[in-house]
Amino acid sequence: MLDVGCGGGAAAFAVAARATHLTGVDRQQDMLDAFAAEAASRGIPHRTVLGRWPDGRGRSGQR
Numbered sequence: 702m703l704d705v706g707c708g709g710g711a712a713a714f715a716v717a718a719r720a721t722h723l724t725g726v727d728r729q730q731d732m733l734d735a736f737a738a739e740a741a742s743r744g745i746p747h748r749t750v751l752g753r754w755p756d757g758r759g760r761s762g763q764r
């Protein structure tokens with residue numbers, strides 16, 4: 702699942718039970734840090750991409 706403007710992940714984690722992998726994109730590193738910490742605490746495979754959407758779209762795995 703891709704969450705653009707993920708923040709701390711409130712929206713993503715509300716539906717995370719259905720996801721096999723989370724990618725969080727945000728322009729704020731502190732938000733990505735919170736997103737990653739929550740994903741790790743839940744044992745959900747994840748990665749984060751720092752950047753302003755759509756500038757970081759390629760690094761998110763989206764075309």
Ligand SMILES: C[S@@+](CC[C@H](N)C(=O)[O-])C[C@H]1O[C@@H](n2cnc3c(N)ncnc32)[C@H](O)[C@@H]1O
Nearest residue numbers: 706707708709710711712727728729732753754
């Ligand atoms: C309302 S907050 C968090 C919303 C998040 N989906 C949630 O459920 O908690 C919006 C977030 O989107 C990020 N954001 C806003 N515009 C963005 C853009 N163009 N590219 C990347 N991040 C963006 C902000 O940095 C902020 O962390």
